[in-house]
Amino acid sequence: MTDSPFKGILIFPQRKIDQITYSQDIIKENITLLKNINIQIKKTFEFKLKNINPATYIGKGKLQEIYEYTSENDIEIIVFVNELSPTQKFNIEKLFATLNIDIIDREEAIISIFSKNAKTRFAKIQVELAYFRYLLPRLKGNTQFSRTGAGISTRGPGEQKLEMDRRYILKRIAHLKDKIKKMKAVFIEQSKKRKDLFTIAICGYTNSGKTTLLNKITHSHGKTLKRPFTTLDTLTKKRWLVNETVIFTDTIGFIRDLPKNLLEAFEGTIDVINNANIIIELYDLSAADIGVQINTVGNVLENILKNKIKHMVIFNKIDKKMGKLRHKSFEKRYSEAFFISAKENIGIEKFIDFLKIQKEFVKYK
Ligand SMILES: Nc1nc2c(ncn2[C@@H]2O[C@H](COP(=O)(O)OP(=O)(O)OP(=O)(O)O)[C@@H](O)[C@H]2O)c(=O)[nH]1
Numbered sequence: 359m360t361d362s363p364f365k366g367i368l369i370f371p372q373r374k375i376d377q378i379t380y381s382q383d384i385i386k387e388n389i390t391l392l393k394n395i396n397i398q399i400k401k402t403f404e405f406k407l408k409n410i411n412p413a414t415y416i417g418k419g420k421l422q423e424i425y426e427y428t429s430e431n432d433i434e435i436i437v438f439v440n441e442l443s444p445t446q447k448f449n450i451e452k453l454f455a456t457l458n459i460d461i462i463d464r465e466e467a468i469i470s471i472f473s474k475n476a477k478t479r480f481a482k483i484q485v486e487l488a489y490f491r492y493l494l495p496r497l498k499g500n501t502q503f504s505r506t507g508a509g510i511s512t513r514g515p516g517e518q519k520l521e522m523d524r525r526y527i528l529k530r531i532a533h534l535k536d537k538i539k540k541m542k543a544v545f546i547e548q549s550k551k552r553k554d555l556f557t558i559a560i561c562g563y564t565n566s567g568k569t570t571l572l573n574k575i576t577h578s579h580g581k582t583l584k585r586p587f588t589t590l591d592t593l594t595k596k597r598w599l600v601n602e603t604v605i606f607t608d609t610i611g612f613i614r615d616l617p618k619n620l621l622e623a624f625e626g627t628i629d630v631i632n633n634a635n636i637i638i639e640l641y642d643l644s645a646a647d648i649g650v651q652i653n654t655v656g657n658v659l660e661n662i663l664k665n666k667i668k669h670m671v672i673f674n675k676i677d678k679k680m681g682k683l684r685h686k687s688f689e690k691r692y693s694e695a696f697f698i699s700a701k702e703n704i705g706i707e708k709f710i711d712f713l714k715i716q717k718e719f720v721k722y723k
């Protein structure tokens with residue numbers, strides 16, 4: 359039996375510099391993200407924000423309005439789409455103290471999802487590190503974990519009234535970093551053994567179909583779901599490609615404003631991308647905010663890549679209505695890209711044929 363969802367509201371203050379055109383997509387993306395951690399958004403407060411209030415991010419008047427709605431509608435959690443500084447979060451919590459609700463920001467929400475989806479030891483350790491790093495500057499007086507369970511070893515709603523002191527967390531962070539370092543060393547040793555194997559990394563926005571594509575190419579059965587961040591660990595599969603075995607890897611998906619703490623904690627997983635010979639950038643052609651997705655993936659890759667690696671761009675989900683509608687115009691704009699449907703097996707063979715040529719080209723360059 360699943361627990362009934364928490365009743366939440368979403369706070370979306372738009373600053374002038376935000377791309378207003380994407381606001382509905384951002385709201386939709388957040389509502390979907392939050393469903394994953396059992397939060398049902400009852401109402402969105404979307405409004406313009408001229409200046410950020412250093413103490414509470416948004417203004418007193420708006421906070422009053424939110425307070426009234428929250429108390430009249432039995433709201434259990436308030437989610438800010440933006441990131442809140444530790445002080446801002448603390449001050450807002452103080453203002454809402456009489457209501458017994460949780461206040462979280464985007465970073466905590468994303469860490470919660472990662473925490474829920476982490477299945478292997480390595481993924482769990484990396485999420486735990488991200489969470490403690492998030493928590494550390496936010497420790498003030500009585501620390502209460504939010505009920506959504508970003509708390510590692512989540513034990514279900516309502517129970518996480520843990521108090522931890524700074525020293526414990528610092529010790530834990532050091533311990534986790536050490537563990538990650540040791541595990542990374544083992545992975546490096548393993549990958550040295552595969553050093554001569556040609557590696558192709560599938561990168562892209564979360565939910566773009568990376569695992570579905572990996573499954574199709576390598577005839578395997580990695581978990582695919584209609585929700586973000588299903589894959590947190592690197593999936594590695596082999597396939598024979600022109601007289602040799604080639605490794606295909608599928609890693610965590612990217613998302614706009616991926617919290618820095620997570621990106622840094624997942625350094626071990628991201629290393630895989632850096633060791634690839636070819637990177638496939640995969641996009642969901644049917645995604646409403648495809649422009650943002652292309653920019654996001656581009657930026658993340660730019661930040662994490664240490665060497666120049668050959669990129670190939672693929673637009674997936676051409677079988678979907680929006681994918682079909684955009685197909686022609688994107689083909690004109692991205693003349694070197696491939697257009698496929700990983701699910702319906704369209705265009706994959708053509709792509710593989712091209713990949714075979716590229717592989718030889720990259721190898722003997
Ligand atoms: N219609 C359609 N759906 C697809 C296609 N490729 C993938 N999907 C669906 O899109 C959803 C996400 O696919 P995944 O392969 O899990 O995506 P991912 O990029 O690995 O996602 P994360 O691991 O969560 O970052 C699933 O419901 C897939 O069935 C496609 O070509 N067409």
Ligand SMILES: [Mg+2]
Nearest residue numbers: 568569588589
């Ligand atoms: Mg996946």
